[in-house]
Amino acid sequence: MTRSMSSFDKAMALFGALVAQDGVFESDAMSVQLGVPESTLYRHLNALHSAGLICRSKRGRYLPNPVFLMKLEGYTPHAVLSEIVRPFLDQLSVALETTTHFGILENDMVTYLAKAAFEGEEVFTREKGQLEAYCSAIGKVLLSHMTIDERQAYITSGPFPKLTDKTITDPGEIERELHRTRNKGFGVDDGEVHNALYCIAVPVFSSRGMVVGAISSSSSQRWASPKEQRDRLIQLNGVAQSISSTLGAGA
Amino acid sequence: MTRSMSSFDKAMALFGALVAQDGVFESDAMSVQLGVPESTLYRHLNALHSAGLICRSKRGRYLPNPVFLMKLEGYTPHAVLSEIVRPFLDQLSVALETTTHFGILENDMVTYLAKAAFEGEEVFTREKGQLEAYCSAIGKVLLSHMTIDERQAYITSGPFPKLTDKTITDPGEIERELHRTRNKGFGVDDGEVHNALYCIAVPVFSSRGMVVGAISSSSSQRWASPKEQRDRLIQLNGVAQSISSTLGAGA
DNA sequence: CAACTACTATCACAATGTGATAAATGGAGA
DNA sequence: TCTCCATTTATCACATTGTGATAGTAGTTG
Incomplete structure (x- = not known):
């Protein structure tokens, strides 16, 4: 449980925060909220994007990728x-x-x-x-x-x-x-x-x-x-x- | 596009494969399908689990985590x-x-x-x-x-x-x-x-x-x-x- | 009980993630 | 159009993590 978090967990924590906040991403607020430096947050953001989990809507807004959501449509x-x-x-x-x-x-x-x-x-x-x-x-x-x-x-x-x-x-x-x-x-x-x-x-x-x-x-x-x-x-x-x-x- | 995949991408590729195959995981088949050695696959599997993306149903079957699915329920x-x-x-x-x-x-x-x-x-x-x-x-x-x-x-x-x-x-x-x-x-x-x-x-x-x-x-x-x-x-x-x-x- | 497959553990090595700093971009308002 | 501010990208030396081969354990099926 308290074993070192993989990079995966950290990025998914960001994803969770984004989803919970309707996609709103304010780097400084998020930084303190998750206890992660801003530069790392942006790296995670890019990781989430290139993995197809999120996509950018407008400045400071990241939404779950619709293609990803479609893949999950069969599961309730x-x-x-x-x-x-x-x-x-x-x-x-x-x-x-x-x-x-x-x-x-x-x-x-x-x-x-x-x-x-x-x-x-x-x-x-x-x-x-x-x-x-x-x-x-x-x-x-x-x-x-x-x-x-x-x-x-x-x-x-x-x-x-x-x-x-x-x-x-x-x-x-x-x-x-x-x-x-x-x-x-x-x-x-x-x-x-x-x-x-x-x-x-x-x-x-x-x-x-x-x-x-x-x-x-x-x-x-x-x-x-x-x-x-x-x-x-x-x-x-x-x-x-x-x-x-x-x-x-x-x- | 062809820049080195992060570990994140690889694990998410596994997630995608699992979702597409109704949770069925056969290590050797999956290994050739994704081009990833089995030992690495199991590490990814654990990463996905500890990040809350999947959970184990029975031997060889991994399903999307219902708690994760609930978080996405607001998004169509x-x-x-x-x-x-x-x-x-x-x-x-x-x-x-x-x-x-x-x-x-x-x-x-x-x-x-x-x-x-x-x-x-x-x-x-x-x-x-x-x-x-x-x-x-x-x-x-x-x-x-x-x-x-x-x-x-x-x-x-x-x-x-x-x-x-x-x-x-x-x-x-x-x-x-x-x-x-x-x-x-x-x-x-x-x-x-x-x-x-x-x-x-x-x-x-x-x-x-x-x-x-x-x-x-x-x-x-x-x-x-x-x-x-x-x-x-x-x-x-x-x-x-x-x-x-x-x-x-x-x- | 035997054969098979899913799963865990370990380890030396290398690749990747990290975070501080700096700089660029873009949007909202004056 | 210009200014200001928050978002976003880029860079780099360092150390944490991921990697994959090997070996071994455990659970399932016949």
């Missing part, structure tokens, strides 16, 4: 993510003897990108299916990592249907639950989506701390003991971290 | 292309004293991504607007650079409405016209879309010879002499080449 983050995550879910499902999911947030709903079923445990979810976020374990985790503004917008967006008699539907109560979820570092759905469905979920981070999605363990019966739940969480977090490191170092 | 090839091309069109419009366009092929129709109007020359087209390909200058150029199969599919897809009395509508005749267009290297619309609209167009290539789009010069009156037309073509081609080199070396 969702499709790739689900392919990457699937083997991890399979392994986890065997280890925990439960069904496991990987989900992301999309339009305030949870979308399941991958599912590994554990035989004997029928779970009604399906891949690419959507679920309410406020009551599912994965949803709680993802909502709890939103910015304050985003979360506020979600909380006031209601209404929140009562799916079971355990479903939390009061906005204030939901907000507190999300706060607890964030503090604990994992989300719990204690029969709040479906009477016979109990889940716990933990976040999957990208290497720079952004939340990419969450993985969960779902069972038709409640976990027997606190110890058992703790055990599952450890395994979930282990796998989450494996996924993170598979995703690598980029943003 | 079309939007970037039109921004890149616009200043060139403006300049060309002044030089030729005609309206100029940049268009690409989309679902067998020409889509105009950018337009630079020349005052006094009213042209009915608008940016993001679509036009039939078989009778417009830009369309002819783009169709003429399709693969044989694609072109055949287009020719048989008909029907081809007769927009003016000069419009070529017979499939066989269209095919011959496309063949002529390809051989000449430029396309002509001699009032075939609209009675008072005369255009010539030339292709814009990416640095590896792929056709990205085409630029055209449109006028409400026919060019006076062959010499004048030749002159316009020279300027069109010059600008097309400028755009190509702005797009850079990738793919």
Whole structure:
């Protein structure tokens, strides 16, 4: 991790900064931002250009090369993510003897990108299916990592249907639950989506701390003991971290 | 162009190959394909990974990093292309004293991504607007650079409405016209879309010879002499080449 | 279990990236 | 048109990095 950065990483850091700033390049500001001397920045800029990653629009503006973008058109983050995550879910499902999911947030709903079923445990979810976020374990985790503004917008967006008699539907109560979820570092759905469905979920981070999605363990019966739940969480977090490191170092 | 490739270029060449081959990496085949020894390839592979461009799916399979893809989600090839091309069109419009366009092929129709109007020359087209390909200058150029199969599919897809009395509508005749267009290297619309609209167009290539789009010069009156037309073509081609080199070396 | 291929590790050498400095180019405004 | 300022290119001595041959490990397939 702390091994010497290759020239490649440095140039890609510049690319990342450019993309994040809508192509605006101010040499002195960028220099302090990235901790790289200006002369080196221009060399990196040229490297990015000759590699076909960026092209110059006007003075001080560099955009991702459209030809490069076209090459990536066949790939969607969702499709790739689900392919990457699937083997991890399979392994986890065997280890925990439960069904496991990987989900992301999309339009305030949870979308399941991958599912590994554990035989004997029928779970009604399906891949690419959507679920309410406020009551599912994965949803709680993802909502709890939103910015304050985003979360506020979600909380006031209601209404929140009562799916079971355990479903939390009061906005204030939901907000507190999300706060607890964030503090604990994992989300719990204690029969709040479906009477016979109990889940716990933990976040999957990208290497720079952004939340990419969450993985969960779902069972038709409640976990027997606190110890058992703790055990599952450890395994979930282990796998989450494996996924993170598979995703690598980029943003 | 032939100056020594930076390590960056070589690694990005590997990335390009991976993307083009759906992530499949066979070290010996890739080695001969790129002319790079295997040990170096694996170093590049690791560089791409640690820079966050790719991640490992399974043995021998490397996919674009979904986190990286997400960062690029705000950029579409079309939007970037039109921004890149616009200043060139403006300049060309002044030089030729005609309206100029940049268009690409989309679902067998020409889509105009950018337009630079020349005052006094009213042209009915608008940016993001679509036009039939078989009778417009830009369309002819783009169709003429399709693969044989694609072109055949287009020719048989008909029907081809007769927009003016000069419009070529017979499939066989269209095919011959496309063949002529390809051989000449430029396309002509001699009032075939609209009675008072005369255009010539030339292709814009990416640095590896792929056709990205085409630029055209449109006028409400026919060019006076062959010499004048030749002159316009020279300027069109010059600008097309400028755009190509702005797009850079990738793919 | 055998054969194969993906993948990692090491090392001496050379190529390439580095950053300070200086100079040129181009665009916005007076 | 001229001035000013930020962007951009050019140069150079130095040291960090990349290179590729070789050898060895590990995971997969039959």
